[in-house]
Amino acid sequence: MKKIIENGGLKLHLLKTEKYKTNTIVFKMKTPLTKENATIRALLPHVLQSGTNTYPSITEIRSYLEELYGAVLYVDLQKKGEYHVISITMELANEKFLKSDEPLLEKGITFLAELLLNPKTENNNSFDQQIVEKEKRILKQRIQAAFDDKMRYANLRLIQEMCKNEPYSVPVNGYLEDVDEITAQNLYSYYEKSIAEDELDLFIVGDFDENEVEALVREKLSFTERNPKYVSKAISHKVDKENVVIEKQDLAQGKLNIGLRTNIRYGDNDYFALQVFNGLFGGFPHSKLFINVREKASLAYYAASRLESHKGLMMVMTGIETKNYDRALTIIKEQLKEMKLGHFTEDELAQTKAMIQNQMMETIDTSRGYIEVLYHNVISQSNVTEELWKEKINEVKKEDVIKVGEKIQLDTVYFLSGMEA
Amino acid sequence: MKRIEFKQLDEELYFEKLDNGLDVYCLPKRGFNKTFITFTTKYGSVDNHFMPLGSNAFIQVPDGIAHFLEHKMFEKEDGDVFQTFTKQGASANAFTSFTRTAYLFSATNNIYENLKTLIDMVQVPYFTEQTVEKEKGIIGQEIQMYNDNPDWRLYFGTIENMYHNHPVKIDIAGTIESIADITSELLYECYHTFYHPSNMLLFVVGPVDPKAIIDMIRKDQAARPFKDQPEIQRRFDDEPENVRENGKILKMNVQTPKCMVGMKGNFINQQGDEMLKTELAVQLLLDLLFSRSSNNYRDFYDQGLIDDTFSYDYTQEETFSFALVGGDTTDPDQLESVIKKVLLKAKTHENLSEQALERMKKNKIGSFLRALNSPEFIANQFTRYAFNEMDLFRVVPILEEITFDDVKNVASSLISEDRLTVCKILPKNE
Numbered sequence: 001m002k003k004i005i006e007n008g009g010l011k012l013h014l015l016k017t018e019k020y021k022t023n024t025i026v027f028k029m030k031t032p033l034t035k036e037n038a039t040i041r042a043l044l045p046h047v048l049q050s051g052t053n054t055y056p057s058i059t060e061i062r063s064y065l066e067e068l069y070g071a072v073l074y075v076d077l078q079k080k081g082e083y084h085v086i087s088i089t090m091e092l093a094n095e096k097f098l099k100s101d102e103p104l105l106e107k108g109i110t111f112l113a114e115l116l117l118n119p120k121t122e123n124n125n126s127f128d129q130q131i132v133e134k135e136k137r138i139l140k141q142r143i144q145a146a147f148d149d150k151m152r153y154a155n156l157r158l159i160q161e162m163c164k165n166e167p168y169s170v171p172v173n174g175y176l177e178d179v180d181e182i183t184a185q186n187l188y189s190y191y192e193k194s195i196a197e198d199e200l201d202l203f204i205v206g207d208f209d210e211n212e213v214e215a216l217v218r219e220k221l222s223f224t225e226r227n228p229k230y231v232s233k234a235i236s237h238k239v240d241k242e243n244v245v246i247e248k249q250d251l252a253q254g255k256l257n258i259g260l261r262t263n264i265r266y267g268d269n270d271y272f273a274l275q276v277f278n279g280l281f282g283g284f285p286h287s288k289l290f291i292n293v294r295e296k297a298s299l300a301y302y303a304a305s306r307l308e309s310h311k312g313l314m315m316v317m318t319g320i321e322t323k324n325y326d327r328a329l330t331i332i333k334e335q336l337k338e339m340k341l342g343h344f345t346e347d348e349l350a351q352t353k354a355m356i357q358n359q360m361m362e363t364i365d366t367s368r369g370y371i372e373v374l375y376h377n378v379i380s381q382s383n384v385t386e387e388l389w390k391e392k393i394n395e396v397k398k399e400d401v402i403k404v405g406e407k408i409q410l411d412t413v414y415f416l417s418g419m420e421a
Numbered sequence: 422m423k424r425i426e427f428k429q430l431d432e433e434l435y436f437e438k439l440d441n442g443l444d445v446y447c448l449p450k451r452g453f454n455k456t457f458i459t460f461t462t463k464y465g466s467v468d469n470h471f472m473p474l475g476s477n478a479f480i481q482v483p484d485g486i487a488h489f490l491e492h493k494m495f496e497k498e499d500g501d502v503f504q505t506f507t508k509q510g511a512s513a514n515a516f517t518s519f520t521r522t523a524y525l526f527s528a529t530n531n532i533y534e535n536l537k538t539l540i541d542m543v544q545v546p547y548f549t550e551q552t553v554e555k556e557k558g559i560i561g562q563e564i565q566m567y568n569d570n571p572d573w574r575l576y577f578g579t580i581e582n583m584y585h586n587h588p589v590k591i592d593i594a595g596t597i598e599s600i601a602d603i604t605s606e607l608l609y610e611c612y613h614t615f616y617h618p619s620n621m622l623l624f625v626v627g628p629v630d631p632k633a634i635i636d637m638i639r640k641d642q643a644a645r646p647f648k649d650q651p652e653i654q655r656r657f658d659d660e661p662e663n664v665r666e667n668g669k670i671l672k673m674n675v676q677t678p679k680c681m682v683g684m685k686g687n688f689i690n691q692q693g694d695e696m697l698k699t700e701l702a703v704q705l706l707l708d709l710l711f712s713r714s715s716n717n718y719r720d721f722y723d724q725g726l727i728d729d730t731f732s733y734d735y736t737q738e739e740t741f742s743f744a745l746v747g748g749d750t751t752d753p754d755q756l757e758s759v760i761k762k763v764l765l766k767a768k769t770h771e772n773l774s775e776q777a778l779e780r781m782k783k784n785k786i787g788s789f790l791r792a793l794n795s796p797e798f799i800a801n802q803f804t805r806y807a808f809n810e811m812d813l814f815r816v817v818p819i820l821e822e823i824t825f826d827d828v829k830n831v832a833s834s835l836i837s838e839d840r841l842t843v844c845k846i847l848p849k850n851e
Contacts, residue, residue: 065714
């Protein structure tokens with residue numbers, strides 16, 4: 001049972017199900033991504049989860065959550081197309097499975113309200129200085145950590161190169177050099193602004209009394225009405241010239257990441273055919289990339305492609321020996337060509353559609369997966385239901401996939417090479 | 422077929438031991454789309470010294486062979502079983518750990534067909550010299566991927582420091598050199614020794630009819646010609662209690678240093694409730710010392726020694742056990758020193774609080790409940806527990822039983838200076 005309730009500036013999504021032992025709460029705030037706001041937004045939720053006026057430090061907050069039968073609380077950041085999304089997630093045991101009748105969901109919602117609306121402040125115009133300074137240090141480490149995970153690093157660098165002059169190139173955690181400019185005061189001002197202006201959504205999934213939960217949310221989480229900012233509809237991006245970027249580091253394995261423009265986004269009519277294209281090309285173990293780069297040529301352990309659905313990109317990634325760069329690139333390009341020529345069988349098409357359906361059914365089996373699927377509609381201002389998704393994927397025909405292929409252009413090849421080459 | 426009900430959790434479990442020795446479990450999950458099935462053998466990377474079936478001499482096999490075998494089970498005379506699964510709309514996978522090799526799939530349709538494919542795949546081996554050679558390139562790249570991963574190197578670096586002889590110190594995938602020695606005959610030898618149904622467990626979780634599932638498996642297995650097999654003879658060399666090396670530094674292409682303190686465990690050869698209780702008590706001990714609600718965590722955080730990569734973990738199996746504490750840090754020497762100080766203080770219980778323990782127990786009960794949302798957790802953990810004669814559904818009752826004295830006792834006996842070691846990863850250019 002799905003129910004959406006407008007509550008001032010907050011859209012409340014209630015999803016009632018008996019599937020889970022827990023109740024899940026996800027709060028999301030979103031605004032267009034810019035070079036200027038990414039770093040401060042990356043810091044904000046971490047400061048919020050570090051102290052409130054009632055629970056003034058991490059120690060008190062975490063002790064309280066443990067008391068609530070190990071309530072989960074975490075914050076994270078996402079780049080969804082050219083939006084920056086802050087998420088705060090809580091998951092609480094459903095007390096009907098405990099030898100306790102503590103109203104855990106009610107306490108969880110109350111706690112979330114405390115976190116969002118009663119943060120630890122100084123003089124009513126600043127966050128706690130010490131908390132902010134400590135979290136700035138950790139944010140710097142978080143930004144630097146991207147360098148140490150080479151798969152992540154290669155993907156980040158590809159996007160930086162490919163989308164140079166687009167907001168999408170801004171990293172989700174912002175920039176190292178911008179961290180020091182943040183103060184407890186200017187962060188607090190940004191907090192007030194974003195709480196007043198961001199698009200806000202609250203998802204609650206589990207087994208609960210909808211009326212009670214709705215009343216509680218109305219009481220505890222009231223936000224003024226607003227007109228959220230939207231990114232203007234993207235214009236089609238033409239690739240003039242294929243860009244090749246090679247960077248050398250001391251590594252055992254080279255990372256070859258390739259960015260393609262699809263110019264098709266979630267909510268577009270041909271998005272479903274694009275899903276099928278990606279599935280045939282690199283989404284599964286029966287896809288062309290896995291079969292040809294890994295199984296036939298033994299060049300790699302992983303070789304796959306995935307979509308950036310809200311930006312209109314397709315990303316290919318594989319890890320290879322540096323000396324095999326040319327061979328791997330040639331095979332990947334050949335496979336793209338095969339796809340564009342429609343060189344795949346009706347069987348493979350049916351198999352891919354079945355896998356995509358299966359993947360979706362499995363995703364919505366988890367409360368967080370379900371919420372992410374629903375949030376795609378918020379981002380794209382569309383309304384793709386599960387039923388529509390199923391129907392549209394089933395309808396995709398070979399010629400639809402070929403048509404989608406005509407729009408796909410290889411934009412940038414990024415190779416993080418080992419030293420041997 | 423036996424049915425066990427867990428009223429408080431609103432779950433039920435069906436079980437049957439088949440004539441050929443295979444243990445089959447089914448946990449129906451109403452309301453779910455997905456069915457998740459694992460077929461696991463009690464055979465992992467540590468089982469590298471054993472008496473092959475039909476032989477009376479022990480042999481030592483190349484490092485990484487259990488994992489190599491896992492890869493090769495997917496290839497058959499008529500092609501790649503991955504493809505059969507995807508044709509039937511299932512996502513298949515497999516993994517090898519220190520003590521287990523698991524083959525699994527998830528699907529929302531064609532459950533019986535896919536289950537049949539899974540059983541055929543695992544029970545009908547097919548290895549040739551040619552396919553074995555081809556796999557060396559793929560696994561070589563898997564090994565290189567891990568070689569570039571600083572967290573993996575830190576993890577194995579710490580374990581390597583702890584053990585003199587025990588094969589847990591060997592990387593699960595082996596090395597490019599060690600896998601070069603793998604042949605199809607060796608794979609068959611390992612296969613026939615460890616893949617007998619009596620050494621395996623099949624777990625089904627999802628929106629299924631347990632009776633129909635177990636009937637199908639029983640019929641399938643009855644038709645296959647398995648002969649009873651004697652008990653597997655594994656050998657582990659004597660392992661001293663102290664660590665092999667106090668510390669090690671690895672230089673890598675990273676920006677942020679990493680530090681992991683390892684504590685070699687001395688709880689070995691435990692099984693059943695005894696093991697479950699030890700495992701939970703040690704986990705609670707680590708929660709008391711290092712969770713985000715602890716004073717120690719606050720001190721480390723205030724001193725700028727840790728960030729959100731800080732974590733801790735305890736692993737216990739029949740023949741080895743260890744705890745790990747650490748993460749990214751700008752001052753690995755200082756982090757090492759404070760972690761060790763906290764551990765050694767806990768040996769005399771100075772920094773343990775009974776009140777906090779009650780909270781940690783609640784915390785763990787809630788976490789267990791949350792984990793039951795996950796079919797993957799249920800199947801994988803149930804199997805691991807069963808291979809150690811433990812019962813996953815005893816977690817909550819045993820947790821409730823654990824007293825402050827139990828936690829103090831594990832602290833006294835586990836913590837010892839000569840069982841501590843550290844591994845650090847430092848940027849290469851320093």
